[in-house]
Amino acid sequence: MSFDFGYIWKTLPLLLTGLKMTVFISVIGIILSLLIGMAGAVIRTLKVPVLSQIVTAYVEIIRNTPLLVHVFFLYFGLPSLGIKLDALTCGILSLALWGGAFAVENFRGGTDNVPKALIESGQSLGLSTWQIVRSIIVPLGFRISFPAFSNTAVSVIKNSAYLTGIGVAEMTFMAVDRMAYDFKTYEILVSIACIYLILIWGTSFLFSIIERKLDFYKQTAERVKTSGRFDQKFAISIPRVDEDSASKS
Amino acid sequence: MIKNSPFLFQGLTKTLLLSLSCLVLALILGIIAGVLQTVKKAAVSAVFRGYAELFRGLPIVITLFMVFFILPELGIKVNSYISAMIALSLWSSANISVAVRGAIQSIPPTQVEAAHALGLSNAQTMMYVVLPQAFRRMLPSVIGLLSNLIQSTSLSILIGNMDFLKSAQLVIERVEILEGGAIAFQVYTLVLAVYFVICYPLSMLAKRLERSYR
Numbered sequence: 271m272s273f274d275f276g277y278i279w280k281t282l283p284l285l286l287t288g289l290k291m292t293v294f295i296s297v298i299g300i301i302l303s304l305l306i307g308m309a310g311a312v313i314r315t316l317k318v319p320v321l322s323q324i325v326t327a328y329v330e331i332i333r334n335t336p337l338l339v340h341v342f343f344l345y346f347g348l349p350s351l352g353i354k355l356d357a358l359t360c361g362i363l364s365l366a367l368w369g370g371a372f373a374v375e376n377f378r379g380g381t382d383n384v385p386k387a388l389i390e391s392g393q394s395l396g397l398s399t400w401q402i403v404r405s406i407i408v409p410l411g412f413r414i415s416f417p418a419f420s421n422t423a424v425s426v427i428k429n430s431a432y433l434t435g436i437g438v439a440e441m442t443f444m445a446v447d448r449m450a451y452d453f454k455t456y457e458i459l460v461s462i463a464c465i466y467l468i469l470i471w472g473t474s475f476l477f478s479i480i481e482r483k484l485d486f487y488k489q490t491a492e493r494v495k496t497s498g499r500f501d502q503k504f505a506i507s508i509p510r511v512d513e514d515s516a517s518k519s
Numbered sequence: 520m521i522k523n524s525p526f527l528f529q530g531l532t533k534t535l536l537l538s539l540s541c542l543v544l545a546l547i548l549g550i551i552a553g554v555l556q557t558v559k560k561a562a563v564s565a566v567f568r569g570y571a572e573l574f575r576g577l578p579i580v581i582t583l584f585m586v587f588f589i590l591p592e593l594g595i596k597v598n599s600y601i602s603a604m605i606a607l608s609l610w611s612s613a614n615i616s617v618a619v620r621g622a623i624q625s626i627p628p629t630q631v632e633a634a635h636a637l638g639l640s641n642a643q644t645m646m647y648v649v650l651p652q653a654f655r656r657m658l659p660s661v662i663g664l665l666s667n668l669i670q671s672t673s674l675s676i677l678i679g680n681m682d683f684l685k686s687a688q689l690v691i692e693r694v695e696i697l698e699g700g701a702i703a704f705q706v707y708t709l710v711l712a713v714y715f716v717i718c719y720p721l722s723m724l725a726k727r728l729e730r731s732y733r
Contacts, residue, residue, distance in 0.1 A: 334718035335711045336670035339684060343707040346691070350701035431580040435677055442580055455588040463581050470576050 277454050278461050285458075288444030289465060295362055295440060296427040302366035303426060307373020307419065311411065312403050314374070315381040325374060332371035338432050340364040345436045361433040369426040376422055380415025381407050413484045420477035424470055431466075441465065523690040530686025531713065537600065537682065538669045541607040545668070546661070548612035553619025554645060567616065574613035579671055582606040587678040603675035611668050618660040622653035656732065663725040666718040673714075684710060 310325045332340070344360040355363070384407050392402040431442040445462045449455050555567045574582060586609075587602040597605070626649050634644040676685040687710045691703050 330719065331711070331715060334666065334670075334722055335714040336673040336684075338673045338676075339707065339710050339714060342684070342688075343711065346688075347704045347707035350703040428578040431578040432674070434580060442578070442584070446584065449588065456592055459581070459585050459588060463577060463585060466578055466581055467573070467576050470578075 273460075274454060274457055277452070278457050281448055281452075281454075281458065282461070284444055284448060285441060285462060285465065288439065288441035289469070291438070291444075292427070292430050292440040292442075292469075295358075295365065295430045295433065295438070298362050299365035299369055299426045299430065300423045302362070303369025303373045303422065304419070306366065306370025307377045307422075308408060308412070310370065310374035311377035311381045311415075312407055314378055315384075315407060315411075316399070316403070329371045329374050332368055333375070337364065337368050337429055338435055340368060341432060341436055357433075357436045357438050360436060361430075361438045365426055365430060365433070368429065369422055372422040372425070373419055376418035377411055377415045379418060380413070381411035383414055384410045416477075416484050417481050420474070420481065423477065424474055427470060427473060428466075523693070527683070527686050527690060527709075530681065530683040533600075533681060533686075534669070534672050534683040535717075537603060537607070537672045537675065537680070538665070540604055541611060541668055541672070542665055544604065544608040545611035545615055548608060549615025550619055550650075552612060552616035553623065554650075556616060556620045557623045571613040571616045571620075574609050575617070577610075579606070579610050579674055580677060582610055583674060583678055599675065599678045599680040602678060603672065603680050607668060607671060607675075610671070611664055614664055614667075615657075615661060618657040618664070619653065622657040623649055625656055626652055659725045659729040659732065662721055662728065666721040666725070669718055669721075670714065683713070 310329065313321045313325050316322075341360060341364045344355060344364050345357060348355065388406055388410070389402055392406050397405070430440055433440055434443040434446060437443060441462055445458045449458050452458075552567045552570055556564050556571065558564050583603060583606040586606040587597070587599065590597050590602065590605075630648055630652075631644055634648045639647065672682060673684045675682055676688075687706050691706050694700055694702050
């Protein structure tokens with residue numbers, strides 16, 4: 271067994287087209303799961319009658335069944351009911367539903383910890399429910415629970431490799447496809463493993479930077495420590511979002 | 520579907536067997552790697568932290584393919600069941616090792632000092648003082664991981680292992696060819712339901728334990 275670097279160089283463009291697909295699927299998957307997660311968390315925090323139970327059931331079902339079965343369910347199972355979707359749509363949909371279920375749990379930690387007094391004061395100022403959601407629950411909840419969500423987002427990228435099972439032309443599929451032609455298994459597998467690691471560790475790093483930017487609690491605590499006074503902007507929320515509740519998310 | 524239930528059941532036992540063997544392997548590997556991540560020698564702990572980061576960072580599918588395709592090239596003959604077992608154990612042991620490390624680090628260092636003062640050796644302190652307490656603290660995440668592991672075994676069909684999902688697919692094909700009915704929707708619903716029945720109690724238990732330790 272010898273390691274053929276020339277071969278890697280030759281197949282790299284092919285793997286990179288696969289990578290482009292992986293990134294495309296992941297980005298859409300992450301955005302959709304963010305939206306699903308935020309909506310679900312708000313519904314559960316506000317305890318909207320029927321919807322809240324539906325969201326709970328959705329979260330529990332998705333979290334306790336394998337993603338690969340969801341993918342197959344959408345791709346092979348739905349056609350027998352007369353609903354036909356192409357592989358890419360099925361793939362993105364299943365990833366978004368999966369990530370969304372986990373994101374609901376992530377964000378609920380944050381939205382639950384938005385101080386009740388803030389919501390009440392919003393109500394007493396005459397804000398509508400939608401305004402309270404938009405300008406109090408979502409921004410605060412998002413900031414508190416972003417670290418938890420970033421884990422889910424990275425998992426969405428990793429799990430895009432599951433879509434090989436239904437033939438979506440993402441990176442793993444391209445690689446396996448190529449292996450069947452050239453039998454250069456060693457070279458191909460090592461190179462896609464490296465690409466995945468760069469992609470995933472890079473994304474985690476990126477998220478940790480965003481986390482630091484969003485972590486206004488810590489920033490303000492530092493500012494208070496150094497200047498000895500609260501900024502007017504943060505004065506309301508800081509004393510209530512204590513360390514205990516933040517770590518619960 | 521009822522006619523084919525023994526066949527589905529066979530697949531299910533294969534899935535459960537795979538999960539169980541992975542869990543045993545992963546617990547052993549994970550506890551060793553987790554303990555070694557906390558040792559004072561920087562080189563040793565760095566190696567095992569690297570191990571954990573590597574297998575947590577790689578998609579499970581890639582680990583699975585690597586084990587399945589690379590081991591034979593190294594002259595080790597493995598079937599898809601064994602490859603799946605190795606790959607999934609690598610993945611879950613990496614996760615368990617992180618849980619173990621966290622649990623060990625949560626034990627107050629004064630206890631270790633007290634044990635040393637009583638004349639226990641490092642290994643004895645680990646065995647009799649730290650690990651029993653750490654084990655209780657890592658239990659919720661290990662149970663949660665078991666539920667994840669059971670779900671991840673379904674990936675082994677990508678390298679041709681005959682598990683529950685695969686047997687379901689075969690049943691669908693057989694019925695569609697022999698009897699000409701489309702039962703894919705029903706069979707996949709059944710598969711979802713079975714996985715749910717197995718994993719839901721586990722994640723409930725994990726959640727409850729987590730709450731009780733808080």
